[in-house]
Amino acid sequence: MDESNRASSYLDEPANSRLFLVTSKSITEETIREHFTAFGEIQDIRVVKDKQTKESKGVSFVKFAKSSQACTAMEEMHGACLAEGTKPIKVFIAQSRSSGSHRDVEDEELTRIFVMIPKSFSEDDLKDTFKVYGDIEQAIIIRNKSTGESKGLGYVRFHKPSQAAKAIENCDKTFRAILAEPRTKTASTDSEYFSNPRTEHSGNDPGANSYTFGEYLSSSYATGDTWSSDVITRCLLVSSRVAVTQEQIRGLFDLIPGIDFCEMQRDQHGFSKGQVLVRYNNLGSAVYAKEKLNGFEYPPGNRLSLTYIDDGEDRTSPVGKMAMQLVAAQMMSMVWNGPSGAQLMKTSAGYTAAPVPQKARVQTDVSLPPLRKLVASDSVVKERLFVIFNPSPLPVDVLEDVFCRFGSLMEVYLVPGRNVGYIKYADRKPAHDAIALLHGKVINGIKMKVMLADPPKEESHKRQRTY
């Protein structure tokens, strides 16, 4: 960001800290400063002038350090007379420079705050908490319409914008107070951006998240799309658009037994070409790897592309019914050979077919317990895990799939932009079982460190974190 951008963008922060003044053209910056300086820290005053004549257009902007200062100044100075014989001034909160709109900002938009509160809070608790910032016109708690249970969210309407601004600036951070969007226009569309719909779990149906081997086999066998256009070899070329190491690819493809070698392709200068050559000692493993890992996201968001490659010594026998049956037999045996064999399909092997075939999303050589239901999100957190991912975090749905299996999983939270996350349980045992089984293990090619989380850092003594 260059100097001019930095200089102009600060004018919009914090929100609603800049005033828009309409005055007589004779009113100067000095006069404005005299009358507004008592309300707070003035950071900038701009009197809009005609480019040629340099005469004031009767419009000025006053930037304060805080929104509450700007609001108080607006409330006190709107309609005031700054000099003898001049018209009363009008004072509004300025639209942000990026908004494009020049509509007046109404008090309606500045007097109501939106807060997160304990579910135990009543309307009176809400009023008692926020009345120190000013007269409260109304306090409302959002409740489930059928049960009447609080959703832990509420609105507080003050009489004056400065009161709402003070509440936002000074209340306990755990309330996460913000200005409420006006009620008239339909519920905010950007809530979608923040919402994190919980993945549905089917609890007692352990096969629901995977597709069964039998189903996979019959469907691909029937459509023939597995081998219709490819020459099958034991050798696969793995292409990745993001940097991966040979070791990472090795770890992934090692989940299928029978790997001969795994070799990063490099140019004459030794630079990676983003491709890794993998060879298995049998056709079945290569076919299986191609089926299961082609298009697989590793790291998440990056789809690996796999193609059979002729390594010069591995010509496939004529493709025909016999060859397909041979390959099929090898694949079947891999799956049903139990824990000693590949466990790519372990969650589905032996279970009845899911109604709709679905890509298995969890691939690991760890023996996982069956899926369990997640517990209600308003349960009390008894234990929290801290998980470190290498090289990159697993998707939340995959983590829920894995970490729910020990019982009483409440929530998975990934720290944005970091390779770490938190797992919340309503009981201690599932958390400790998860550590015992998963610490140091690899899921979908991602290595995890799983440990107990340190308690959240204490920010306030007024209120417990709601988790």
Added chain:
DNA sequence: CGACGGGACGC
């Protein structure tokens, strides 16, 4: 090494 977010109202 690797640490803390979410959130919307019966017009």
Added chain:
DNA sequence: CGACGGGACGC
């Protein structure tokens, strides 16, 4: 009535 720089063509 009373909106702030300069300067421009996309999925």
